[in-house]
Amino acid sequence: LFIVSVFLLIGPAAALSETLVNDTFGQVDNSTTTRTVTSSLTGSLTNVVITIDFHKISGSNCASPGGGSSFSSEISFGLTSPAGTTANLVQDFSSGNTTYTANGNAPRVQVTFDDSAAALVGSTNGGLPESGTFRPVQPLSTFNGENPQGIWTLTLGDNFILDHLCFYSFTLQLTDDVI
Secondary structure, eight states, rough: OOOOOOOOOOOOOEEEEEEEEEOOOOOEEEEEEEEEEOOOOOSSSEEEEEEEEEEEEOEEEEEEEOSSSSGGGGGGEEOOOTTTTTEEEEOGGGGOSSSOOOEOOOOEEEEETTTOOBBBBTEEEEEOOOOOEEEESSOOOGGGTTTOEEEEEEEEOOSSSSSOOOOEEEEEEEEHHHO
């Protein structure tokens, strides 16, 4: 009589992550535009982080900045998942809850939106855009539990005339629970 024992060791689940980039330059003034990336992950989202590289300038266009003051209160950014869920990252003055409240000439910035950041976007630097990591206006955890596969859309807005929002790139970092 032989007894055979089989032990199956199951370790903790390992998350998969994906980093997606769209670096198609664009500018908006008194309008909106979109940029997209496509995710191939198929699990359930557990974390989303996005970095946006932009500049708000006074002048006739992004190639020829002027010497005047730019109005940062006109900026809006929203991220939409393949499932159609949208999280507002930055809100303009038309929402009644303006994120960037100061006017002036801010440098080109790279803003990372991460729910775990200490400060809310727009709450530092006197209300002018600045590089760093900040919590978005609406939490990115809104996407948790969704399947990340498909097209993600960043909507960029500059919602008044005369000074452009110059877009350089965005990087989207997605983490899901697939083993």
